[in-house]
Amino acid sequence: MSRLKDRVAIVTGAARGIGEGIARVMAREGAVVALWDILESGEGTAESVHRSGHVAVFTRVDVSDPARVTEAARGLRDRFGRIDILVNNAGIASFAPFVDMTEEERDRVFRVNFNGVWNCTKAVLPGMLEQQYGRIINVSSVTGPRVGDPGLSAYSATKGAVCGLTRTLALEVAGSGVTVNAILPGYIATPLTEPMAEELGMSVEELERRISDGIPAKRMGTAEEVGELALFLASDESGYITGQEFVIDGGNIIQEKTLFYSD
Numbered sequence: 001m002s003r004l005k006d007r008v009a010i011v012t013g014a015a016r017g018i019g020e021g022i023a024r025v026m027a028r029e030g031a032v033v034a035l036w037d038i039l040e041s042g043e044g045t046a047e048s049v050h051r052s053g054h055v056a057v058f059t060r061v062d063v064s065d066p067a068r069v070t071e072a073a074r075g076l077r078d079r080f081g082r083i084d085i086l087v088n089n090a091g092i093a094s095f096a097p098f099v100d101m102t103e104e105e106r107d108r109v110f111r112v113n114f115n116g117v118w119n120c121t122k123a124v125l126p127g128m129l130e131q132q133y134g135r136i137i138n139v140s141s142v143t144g145p146r147v148g149d150p151g152l153s154a155y156s157a158t159k160g161a162v163c164g165l166t167r168t169l170a171l172e173v174a175g176s177g178v179t180v181n182a183i184l185p186g187y188i189a190t191p192l193t194e195p196m197a198e199e200l201g202m203s204v205e206e207l208e209r210r211i212s213d214g215i216p217a218k219r220m221g222t223a224e225e226v227g228e229l230a231l232f233l234a235s236d237e238s239g240y241i242t243g244q245e246f247v248i249d250g251g252n253i254i255q256e257k258t259l260f261y262s263d
C-alpha cells in the first residue's frame with residue numbers, strides 16, 4: 001500500500017507504544033519515517049521496520065530540548081529534502097494527588113508533553129509552509145480535554161494545552177496546505193499502563209482486565225489502531241480537515257457512568 005508514498009514523516013516517542021504503532025503503519029504506506037525517542041531501543045524498532053521492507057531511521061532526540069530538535073529536523077531535511085508529516089506523540093504520565101504534585105514534577109510533565117509539541121512544531125512548520133504542504137498530528141488524550149482522572153492533574157493540563165495549541169495553529173496556517181489535528185486516545189495497551197498499575201498496587205494484567213471490563217468495546221485499543229487513524233490524518237485525503245479532535249476509545253467516554261475500579 002502506498003498512501004504516503006514519497007512522504008517524509010517524523011514520529012516522536014516512536015521507540016515503543018503508540019508511536020511505534022503509528023510509525024509502522026506510516027512506513028507500511030510508503031513514508032520514510034524518522035523515529036525520534038530518548039530510548040536507544042528505538043534503533044531496534046527502526047531495524048525491525050526496515051526488515052519488513054520499509055524505510056525507517058532512528059534518531060535519539062529529547063523533544064524537550066529545542067536545540068536538539070532543531071538539529072535533528074535540519075539533519076532529516078538535509079538527508080531527504082523535505083518533512084511532510086509530524087506526529088507529536090512523545091509523552092509521559094505522572095500520578096499524584098494534586099496536593100502532593102510538586103511544581104518540579106508539573107514542569108517535568110509540561111516540558112515533554114507540551115513544550116515537546118511546541119519545539120517539534122517550531123522546527124518543522126516553516127518548511128511545511130514553504131512547501132505549501134504539511135500534516136501535523138498531536139497525540140493528546142481524552143484525559144484533560146474531555147474527561148478528568150484523579151491523580152493526573154499535571155498530565156491532563158498538558159493534554160488540554162495541546163488541544164488549545166492545535167486549534168490556534170490550525171487557524172493560523174489554514175489555507176497554506178498545512179493541517180493541524182489532534183488524536184485523543186482512550187485506553188490503549190502500551191507500556192504507559194505500567195506506572196498506572198504500580199500506582200494502583202496491582203499487576204498490569206489485572207489492571208488491563210479491569211479497564212477492559214469497563215469499556216463498551218470490552219478491550220483496550222491497540223497502537224496500530226491509533227496508527228490507522230493517524231494515517232488518515234496524514235494522508236492527502238484529509239486535506240479539508242483541520243483543528244479537529246478525534247477520540248479513539250472503544251466508546252468509553254460516551255457512557256453516562258463508568259465502573260472502573262469500582263470494587
Ligand SMILES: NC(=O)c1ccc[n+]([C@@H]2O[C@H](COP(=O)([O-])OP(=O)(O)OC[C@H]3O[C@@H](n4cnc5c(N)ncnc54)[C@H](O)[C@@H]3O)[C@@H](O)[C@H]2O)c1
Nearest residue numbers: 013017018037038062063090091141185187188190191192
Ligand atoms: N496508552 C494510552 O492509553 C494513552 C492514552 C491517551 C493518550 N496517550 C498518549 O499517547 C502518547 C504515547 O503514549 P504511550 O502509551 O505509547 O506511552 P509509552 O510510554 O509506551 O511511549 C512513549 C514514548 O515516548 C518516549 N519519550 C518520553 N519522553 C520523551 C522525550 N523527552 N523525548 C522523546 N521521546 C520521549 C518514551 O521513551 C516512549 O518511547 C503519549 O503522549 C500519551 O500521553 C496514551
